[in-house]
Amino acid sequence: MKKIECVIFDLDGTLLDSKECSVKATKAAFTEMGLKVPSEVVIEHYMGIPIEKSFLKMSEQPLDQEIAAELIRIFRAYYQTYEESTLKVFPEIPHILESLNKRKVPCFVVSSKKTAVVKRNLAALDLVDFFEEIIGSDAVSHYKPHPEGINQLVTQYQFDPTETIMVGDAIFDIQMGKAAGVKTIAVTWGSHNAKKLSSEKPDAVAETPQEILDYIYA
Structure with a gap:
């Protein structure tokens, strides 16, 4: 041994x-912010790194600090809403x-x-x-x-x-x-x-x- x-x-x-929770929360946050929603494949690929980094990589348009912060805030709110039923x-x-x-x-x-x-x-x-x-x-x-x-x-x-x-x-x-x-x-x-x-x-x-x-x- x-x-x-x-x-x-x-x-x-x-x-x-947590895939379902992450995908649903990410899509909801990008939608609410009026950003192009990343595909499920892209979301899943970046699930291993913090959203502070991954959202910048997922977004097809550059995100300034203020927009990125708001996107993260919205994501976290959706995530907490979905986690009880999906995790x-x-x-x-x-x-x-x-x-x-x-x-x-x-x-x-x-x-x-x-x-x-x-x-x-x-x-x-x-x-x-x-x-x-x-x-x-x-x-x-x-x-x-x-x-x-x-x-x-x-x-x-x-x-x-x-x-x-x-x-x-x-x-x-x-x-x-x-x-x-x-x-x-x-x-x-x-x-x-x-x-x-x-x-x-x-x-x-x-x-x-x-x-x-x-x-x-x-």
């Missing part, structure tokens, strides 16, 4: 199925977290969402108690794929990066993990497919949540 000191998870597309936990995820907790492997979340929103989403789905700490986009100066979020945890808890695992569904998660020098597991049930994820050369590709444990305890 490998010696693993901790497992760091991405949130959206990894632990939670779901991916099957098997609670079992994976329970197993890691029973083995006393500390678990963390590094997300592109604000920390308070991550906690709200996890609490609503009875997952928040599985995690030692949550690092949201407001807790770092540099967003994914910059490794700051992982580096914070490794430094604070004195983990060995080579015995730390980053689990995520987007290429940005794998890029972040590699930049931090930790092991990476790409999961295929989120925003990016196996081919796109494999191009980043993760240490493992998991087709099901159980395969996360299979890799850790091989």
Whole structure:
């Protein structure tokens, strides 16, 4: 069995199925602002990075600071409206977290969402108690794929990066993990497919949540 000191998870597309919520909220916000609405494919591609960056990339027209801020505000309002009826936990995820907790492997979340929103989403789905700490986009100066979020945890808890695992569904998660020098597991049930994820050369590709444990305890 490998010696693993901790497992760091991405949130959206990894632990939670938030695609419907993100797509609906994004389309509603762009519509309300009178902007051309990005396609579902484009929205899904950028789900792994904070909306402060992704909306600038999604928009076909340049967004000044004021318009971007208002677009983000409207999106967050729609997201909170839709989240209760659309956010779901991916099957098997609670079992994976329970197993890691029973083995006393500390678990963390590094997300592109604000920390308070991550906690709200996890609490609503009875997952928040599985995690030692949550690092949201407001807790770092540099967003994914910059490794700051992982580096914070490794430094604070004195983990060995080579015995730390980053689990995520987007290429940005794998890029972040590699930049931090930790092991990476790409999961295929989120925003990016196996081919796109494999191009980043993760240490493992998991087709099901159980395969996360299979890799850790091989």
